[in-house]
Amino acid sequence: MSEEILVNFGPTETRAALVENGVLQEVYVERARNKGFVGNIYKGKVVRVLPGMQAGFVDIGQERAGFIHVGDIAAMREDDGELRMGTASSDADIRQYLREGQEILVQVTKDPISSKGARLTTHLSVSARYLVYMPNSEHIGISNRIEDEDERARLKAIVEKLAAEHSEQYKGGGFIVRTVAEGATEEEMRADIPFVFRLWHDLADTIKAAKAPDIIYEDLPLYMRTIRDLMRPNIERVRIDSRESFARMEKFAEHYAPEIGGRIEHYPGERPLFDLYGVEDEIQKALDKKVVLKSGGYLIVEQTEAMNTIDVNTGAFVGHRNLEETIFKTNLEAAAAIARQLRLRNLGGIIIIDFIDMKDAEHQRQVLRTLEKCLEKDRSKTSITGVSELGLVEMTRKRTRESLGQVLCDTCPVCDGRGKLKSAVTICYEIFREILREARTYENERFLVLVSQAVIDHILDQESDSVADLEAFIGRPIQFQVETLYNQEQYDIILV
Numbered sequence: 333m334s335e336e337i338l339v340n341f342g343p344t345e346t347r348a349a350l351v352e353n354g355v356l357q358e359v360y361v362e363r364a365r366n367k368g369f370v371g372n373i374y375k376g377k378v379v380r381v382l383p384g385m386q387a388g389f390v391d392i393g394q395e396r397a398g399f400i401h402v403g404d405i406a407a408m409r410e411d412d413g414e415l416r417m418g419t420a421s422s423d424a425d426i427r428q429y430l431r432e433g434q435e436i437l438v439q440v441t442k443d444p445i446s447s448k449g450a451r452l453t454t455h456l457s458v459s460a461r462y463l464v465y466m467p468n469s470e471h472i473g474i475s476n477r478i479e480d481e482d483e484r485a486r487l488k489a490i491v492e493k494l495a496a497e498h499s500e501q502y503k504g505g506g507f508i509v510r511t512v513a514e515g516a517t518e519e520e521m522r523a524d525i526p527f528v529f530r531l532w533h534d535l536a537d538t539i540k541a542a543k544a545p546d547i548i549y550e551d552l553p554l555y556m557r558t559i560r561d562l563m564r565p566n567i568e569r570v571r572i573d574s575r576e577s578f579a580r581m582e583k584f585a586e587h588y589a590p591e592i593g594g595r596i597e598h599y600p601g602e603r604p605l606f607d608l609y610g611v612e613d614e615i616q617k618a619l620d621k622k623v624v625l626k627s628g629g630y631l632i633v634e635q636t637e638a639m640n641t642i643d644v645n646t647g648a649f650v651g652h653r654n655l656e657e658t659i660f661k662t663n664l665e666a667a668a669a670i671a672r673q674l675r676l677r678n679l680g681g682i683i684i685i686d687f688i689d690m691k692d693a694e695h696q697r698q699v700l701r702t703l704e705k706c707l708e709k710d711r712s713k714t715s716i717t718g719v720s721e722l723g724l725v726e727m728t729r730k731r732t733r734e735s736l737g738q739v740l741c742d743t744c745p746v747c748d749g750r751g752k753l754k755s756a757v758t759i760c761y762e763i764f765r766e767i768l769r770e771a772r773t774y775e776n777e778r779f780l781v782l783v784s785q786a787v788i789d790h791i792l793d794q795e796s797d798s799v800a801d802l803e804a805f806i807g808r809p810i811q812f813q814v815e816t817l818y819n820q821e822q823y824d825i826i827l828v
């Protein structure tokens with residue numbers, strides 16, 4: 333199978349697409365304006381110590397000073413002549429650790445919001461794809477979202493083994509194995525250890541040279557992360573449409589992942605990179621509810637806060653003779669399409685799939701097996717949790733980033749996310765009732781109704797008799813006027 337990564341670089345937005353055999357499978361979007369500061373490491377300066385709150389404020393060069401609590405301060409202790417870190421106990425006096433004017437290395441754990449500065453810690457860490465390296469710790473921890481005890485033990489053993497293989501670079505420090513590592517092989521995790529060691533080694537020089545307040549480290553931009561997080565042996569090449577970023581990527585790869593250097597290419601083409609393989613169109617389609625299948629059937633994909641539902645439908649013209657066969661084929665095609673849509677839209681959490689009912693138990697098994705098979709390619713962990721009596725397939729998919737829809741879309745302001753507007757007929761009758769109500773209360777001369785074109789059209793076509801009756805009943809004329817800015821649900825009744 334041929335896999336390729338396309339990176340469309342821009343100063344305000346960068347997008348990466350993973351394409352398999354010419355078909356878009358995954359999309360990543362990063363926007364400069366909402367990148368945030370979490371994970372950034374700063375050399376800061378303590379500007380205030382608050383003994384009463386057991387906390388302090390640290391200038392990290394942002395508009396507001398960051399906040400650090402005694403419980404987030406790693407305490408130094410001397411151990412056989414070497415400095416080691418531990419956590420200050422939360423009833424320790426903050427003044428033992430912080431004094432005004434002191435320079436301190438801190439990492440952001442929470443972004444600043446409105447009047448509050450960033451939340452800081454001195455427990456520093458840098459992350460790779462499967463691992464987080466903590467230079468000031470001694471501990472190997474496994475994400476508590478990986479529950480299986482055997483799997484936890486297996487991952488811990490891999491990390492210990494890999495760290496020992498790089499003992500010449502290993503100057504102490506601990507690791508946390510991230511949730512994404514669940515099921516990862518030793519081979520897949522191998523590159524992470526030298527990556528974080530080199531990264532930390534390079535940071536040591538930056539730290540020495542920096543004058544507080546200054547930034548020491550921020551997580552890699554998306555185009556670099558594609559190399560760190562997406563590169564696998566079967567990725568044939570990475571193409572990026574910016575010459576400068578390409579140069580930086582090559583340099584980065586040379587330093588941190590030399591084995592992939594030759595696979596990075598600059599794309600100089602006139603034609604936008606995301607027009608290759610129709611990536612731009614596919615992204616548009618991935619925002620639609622409806623997914624058309626080749627067999628004539630289609631999926632309806634809906635995302636709510638609680639879950640995602642996918643409804644499988646046959647096309648309109650289904651012959652009677654081979655109905656069961658058509659349904660089986662549609663469900664098989666749907667199973668593959670669903671696995672792709674989950675990745676493409678990055679849907680996470682609970683997913684309920686309503687396949688078309690099949691009587692044949694063997695057909696049911698085959699559809700489920702196809703779904704399982706196609707889900708194997710998914711980097712996010714999926715598991716089919718059950719098939720209900722009604723034939724609904726319930727599954728989960730690990731939620732990592734926001735879904736594509738959440739990244740690219742706002743709730744529709746016209747229908748407020750309902751996905752539906754009251755019909756012209758409904759609005760028309762609402763207006764009639766409102767006029768009746770007001771006619772009883774006020775003694776105006778006439779009514780002027782401002783309303784959308786769609787409702788006016790309906791009134792002229794279907795309801796002119798009703799308007800005449802209403803005018804006679806209330807003894808006042810009613811005039812309608814188009815307000816082009818109004819959507820179908822909006823209207824104003826003006827008493828003249």
Ligand SMILES: [Zn+2]
Pocket residue numbers: 744745746747748749750751752
């Ligand atoms: Zn809407």
